[in-house]
Structure formats: structure tokens, C-alpha cells
Amino acid sequence: MVIKDSNFESNIKFCATCGAQIHEKAEICPKCGVRCLDMENSLVQNSSSKSNKSVILAVFGVISGVLAGILLFVLSPLMGIVANNSDNMLISSFAGSLAVVCVLASVFGLIGIFLEGHDKKVAAFQYIVCGFFVLICGVFIIGLIPSIFFFVAGLLAYQDSKRVVDKNE
Incomplete structure (x- = not known):
């Protein structure tokens, strides 16, 4: 016909x-x-659902990172006592400094959440960097959970940015 x-x-x-x-x-x-x-509508729906997942994970990363920093700050005097040195004040203040950096790195994750609406690759990079800082400053054990949230959010945001690029080509 x-x-x-x-x-x-x-x-x-x-x-x-x-x-x-x-x-x-x-x-x-x-x-x-x-x-x-309608392939275009299904791609937009899929990418928006992935975007929502990465934002939700980033919010969990921020919250758990701030809580980890507070926990590290509360435990910092104990770290000086456990060291059983004359330098226990130095160790305690160093742990307190790491706690502050852990909280700041988590709060910088909020920038990634705001950037995700504009540039998903930059937001993914922001999440990954926040995850590394929280992991290192959270003395690995305390910062493990928030850093996992940030890493997964970064990977999802990066995958979502690849889908948007493929759709536009």
C-alpha cells in the first residue's frame, strides 16, 4: 500500500x-x-530511572558519609588512647582532622547531585572522587559503606551519560 x-x-x-x-x-x-x-520515549524513561537511582545512592552516600565522619570524630580520642604513646594527642587530632575531611567530602557529593542534571560525566567523576576521599579519610573501615554508595552512584551516572550520548548520535 x-x-x-x-x-x-x-x-x-x-x-x-x-x-x-x-x-x-x-x-x-x-x-x-x-x-x-516509541524507542525514543523508552530510552528517555530508562535513562531517567537510572538517573534517579544514582541520585538516590548519592544521597545515601552523603548521609552515611556525614555519619561516618561524626562517628570518626567521636572515636578520635579513643584512637589516641589505644595508641598508648606520648603522642596520643597528635593521633587524636589527626583522626579528628580526617573526620572533618570525611564530612566535607561527603557534603561535596551534593555538588554531584546538582551537576547530574547538566553533565552526567562530571557528576559521575564527582561521585567517584567523593568516594575515594570518604574511603581514605574514613580510615577504610568507617568510610567503606559511604564510599560504596558513591562509587555505585558514579558508575550509574556514567552509564546513563553513555546512553544519552548514544541516543543523540
Whole structure:
């Protein structure tokens, strides 16, 4: 069946099942009879759901990172006592400094959340950097959970940025 529409050639898409040319607003392929999904809308929905997951994980990373920094700050005097040195004040103040950096690194994760709406690759990088700082400053054990949240959020944001680039090509 030939459609005599002058706009047909500019308003075509291809059936995902059989590859036939069909009008862009067609819901069912006239050749194979399969319902045609709007691929662009499904890509946007998939990317927005991934984006929401990375933002949620980043929020958990910020919250747990701040809590880890507070816990490290509370435990910092105990670290000086456990060292059983004359330098226990120095060790205690160093642990307190690490706690402050852990909290600051977690709060900088909020920048990644705001950046995700503009540039997902930069947001992914921001999450990964925050994860490393929280892991190192959280003395590995205390900072492990928040850094995992930040790392996974960074990976999801990066995957989402790749999908947006592929869709635009």
C-alpha cells in the first residue's frame, strides 16, 4: 500500500521487528502487524530511572558519609588512647582532622547531585572522587559503606551519560 503524502518521506521510522518503513505516528506495522514502541520515549524513561537511582545512592552516600565522619570524630580520642604513646594527642587530632575531611567530602557529593542534571560525566567523576576521599579519610573501615554508595552512584551516572550520548548520535 503506497501512501501519497508529501510529508511521508520526512516522517518515517522503521519497524523494530521487520524493518519496514512506516509513518512515525503509526502504532502498528502494516507489514508484520506488531505494535511499534516509541524507542525514543523508552530510552528517555530508562535513562531517567537510572538517573534517579544514582541520585538516590548519592544521597545515601552523603548521609552515611556525614555519619561516618561524626562517628570518626567521636572515636578520635579513643584512637589516641589505644595508641598508648606520648603522642596520643597528635593521633587524636589527626583522626579528628580526617573526620572533618570525611564530612566535607561527603557534603561535596551534593555538588554531584546538582551537576547530574547538566553533565552526567562530571557528576559521575564527582561521585567517584567523593568516594575515594570518604574511603581514605574514613580510615577504610568507617568510610567503606559511604564510599560504596558513591562509587555505585558514579558508575550509574556514567552509564546513563553513555546512553544519552548514544541516543543523540
